Amino acid sequence: MTILTRSYLSDLQVRSDGRTLEGTALPYGQEADIHEHGRRYTETFTRGAFTNVDPAQVPLTAHHPRSDETLPIGVTVELEDEPTRLRGAWHVSDTEAGNTVLALAHDGVPLALSIGFVEIPGGSRWNPTRTRVQRIKAELDHIAVVRRGAYPGSRVTAVRTAQDLSTPLLNLARLRS
Secondary structure, X not given: OOOEEEEEEOOOEEOOOOOEEEEEEEEOOOOEEEEEOOEEEEEEEOOOOOOOOOHHHOEEEOOOOOOOOOOOOEEEEEEEEOOOEEEEEEEEOOOHHHHHHHHHHHOOXXXXXXXXXXXXXXXXXXXXXXXXXXXXXXEEEEEEEEOOOOEOOOOOOEEOOOOOOOOEHHHXXXXXX
C-alpha cells in the first residue's frame, strides 16, 4: 500500500476550547501540480472522494508518517463533505508536538493541511496522456499539519474564542500581551 500525500493552505482555526483545530482538509475542484515518482501531472479531487470515512480512524499528525512508529498528535473529530471542500475538526492531544502546533496556530504562523491517502482501484480518472487526474474516490489515511500546501485557497487565519468566533489570530495575540 502506497500512501500519497497532498498539502493545502488551510483556513485552520482553533476553537474556543483551545485544543481543537478546524479548517479545510481538502478543497474540491482546485488543480495542483504534482511531482511524484518521477512523473508530473495535474490533480483535482471531486466532492465525495472521501465519503463514508470514520473520522475517529483518521489521525492528525505533525508531519507525514514515514513509518508505523510515527505517533499522531491528535484525532479527527468531524469531517463534513461540503460543496467546495472537505471541512474537518481535529482534537490536538496534550503532547510536545501537539502543543507546538497549537502554539504556532495561536501565534498566527501560516500553516497548511496535507492529506495522506491511498488510491482505490477505479477511483482515479486519468486523461489519455496521463497528465491529468481527477480523484473521485480514495481512502483517507491521515491528515498532517505542515508548513506549505500543494493546493491554493486556504490557510490558517483565525483563532475562535468564546467572545468572538471570528477573531483573527493577530487580534488574539494582541489581547494576550
